[in-house]
Amino acid sequence: MVDEDYKADFPSEIIKEGKVQVLVPKLEAYGVAPSDYAPSKAPVFYNPVMEFNRDLTVLAFQAYQRMVNREISICDPFTSQGIRGVRFAAEIQGVKKVLISDINERAFKLAKHNVQINGLEKLVTVKHKDANCVLSCHASPKKRFDIVDIDPFGTPAPYLDSALRAIRNNGLLASTATDLAPLCGVHVKACIRKYGGRPLRAEYCHELAVRLLAGCTASLAAKHDIGIRVVFSHSSEHYIRVYAQIAYGAKKADESVKSLGYILHCFNCFHRETTHQPFGSVQCPECGSKMDYAGPLWLENIFDPNFCELMIKENKTVAFRNSTKIAKLLALTKDEASAPITYYVLDKLSGKLGLPSPSIQAFINALRHSGFQAVQTHFNTRGIRTDAPAQAMRKLLKEASGVR
Numbered sequence: 310m311v312d313e314d315y316k317a318d319f320p321s322e323i324i325k326e327g328k329v330q331v332l333v334p335k336l337e338a339y340g341v342a343p344s345d346y347a348p349s350k351a352p353v354f355y356n357p358v359m360e361f362n363r364d365l366t367v368l369a370f371q372a373y374q375r376m377v378n379r380e381i382s383i384c385d386p387f388t389s390q391g392i393r394g395v396r397f398a399a400e401i402q403g404v405k406k407v408l409i410s411d412i413n414e415r416a417f418k419l420a421k422h423n424v425q426i427n428g429l430e431k432l433v434t435v436k437h438k439d440a441n442c443v444l445s446c447h448a449s450p451k452k453r454f455d456i457v458d459i460d461p462f463g464t465p466a467p468y469l470d471s472a473l474r475a476i477r478n479n480g481l482l483a484s485t486a487t488d489l490a491p492l493c494g495v496h497v498k499a500c501i502r503k504y505g506g507r508p509l510r511a512e513y514c515h516e517l518a519v520r521l522l523a524g525c526t527a528s529l530a531a532k533h534d535i536g537i538r539v540v541f542s543h544s545s546e547h548y549i550r551v552y553a554q555i556a557y558g559a560k561k562a563d564e565s566v567k568s569l570g571y572i573l574h575c576f577n578c579f580h581r582e583t584t585h586q587p588f589g590s591v592q593c594p595e596c597g598s599k600m601d602y603a604g605p606l607w608l609e610n611i612f613d614p615n616f617c618e619l620m621i622k623e624n625k626t627v628a629f630r631n632s633t634k635i636a637k638l639l640a641l642t643k644d645e646a647s648a649p650i651t652y653y654v655l656d657k658l659s660g661k662l663g664l665p666s667p668s669i670q671a672f673i674n675a676l677r678h679s680g681f682q683a684v685q686t687h688f689n690t691r692g693i694r695t696d697a698p699a700q701a702m703r704k705l706l707k708e709a710s711g712v713r
């Protein structure tokens with residue numbers, strides 16, 4: 310039954326997203342000064358730009374539900390106005406229960422109202438609790454969820470432990486991180502503190518960010534004898550997102566710990582390599598400079614091509630505002646799944662060599678023609694994943710601009 314008495318005590322409006330309509334803060338009332346970030350100024354957080362993130366989440370959770378082929382339960386403990394959880398219940402087939410919660414009382418009341426106006430009271434429970442508290446209350450085996458979606462302000466790190474404990478065997482953990490300054494190497498100490506790994510301001514720092522979050526998840530999971538497998542990840546706008554399937558068992562946990570390691574990087578010649586071993590000062594094998602490093606972080610796959618394919622299939626069955634953009638992202642990630650770790654950004658290399666930057670497709674063709682694997686990455690519109698060493702990249706770039 311709709312609570313006729315609910316009246317938002319702040320400017321609000323009804324918006325439509327996916328298959329639902331929800332009441333949200335009217336952002337024009339909050340982004341007054343140019344420096345104002347309206348979503349955070351509003352009494353209840355709402356960011357329309359995150360529709361893309363929510364659309365992808367609906368597709369990923371549906372893909373997961375198809376993969377496990379049973380009814381699933383989902384927890385959205387940072388629900389804000391409730392749009393995420395409401396969409397999960399209304400749009401994903403095979404959902405038996407959704408629990409949404411927020412620590413902000415006005416968010417809780419608004420989320421409850423949004424569940425009601427969509428007639429989803431039977432499927433969606435709304436709580437007004439701290440996320441770690443909600444998750445810890447669901448740590449016993451019979452109470453665990455199939456999926457937990459961590460979508461906080463900034464870093465998900467303080468919530469990963471309780472999220473992992475609240476997920477059943479073979480369940481899925483989705484986490485968003487918006488603290489890209491630490492993860493991309495601007496605030497090194499903060500990254501080490503939050504994620505237990507060193508970031509690096511290399512041109513592929515967004516991939517490193519995904520690997521740092523995945524690595525942190527794997528280390529936390531291992532304590533509980535849980536292993537992880539990253540099925541999908543992406544970097545978009547101001548955030549990164551990682552989807553990891555978990556599996557109980559000491560052996561599984563050992564395997565994912567083995568997937569942790571370091572990426573060594575030469576800022577002089579762009580050479581990079583991975584290592585699982587502790588190391589001292591390492592010289593670049595290509596130019597002899599001292600190499601820098603990132604990690605410990607996740608060195609295993611950050612996309613599963615089969616999972617990407619399932620998402621591609623689901624995307625064809627919906628008509629989201631973002632469907633075309635999503636199709637492009639998924640096609641890229643599917644190709645990236647079997648490509649080498651890290652990517653080169655053409656403009657960085659050509660800039661360092663003082664050369665003009667070639668067209669990305671022409672350069673991919675040149676790499677392939679020389680016998681190398683080469684695919685574009687979704688992380689950067691000018692980025693290429695390839696098994697070509699930095700030396701070969703330099704040689705081909707010179708050839709592309711007619712320099713010998």
Ligand SMILES: C[S@@+](CC[C@H](N)C(=O)[O-])C[C@H]1O[C@@H](n2cnc3c(N)ncnc32)[C@H](O)[C@@H]1O
Pocket residue numbers: 353354355356359363386387388389390392393410411412413416438439440441460461462
């Ligand atoms: C980024 S917003 C969530 C956005 C929402 N998931 C969406 O898609 O629109 C983060 C939300 O987490 C809530 N929050 C912050 N700290 C929390 C905590 N410790 N426990 C529960 N909720 C919290 C905030 O009130 C805010 O509504």
Ligand SMILES: [Zn+2]
Pocket residue numbers: 575576577578579580593594595596597598
């Ligand atoms: Zn070097």
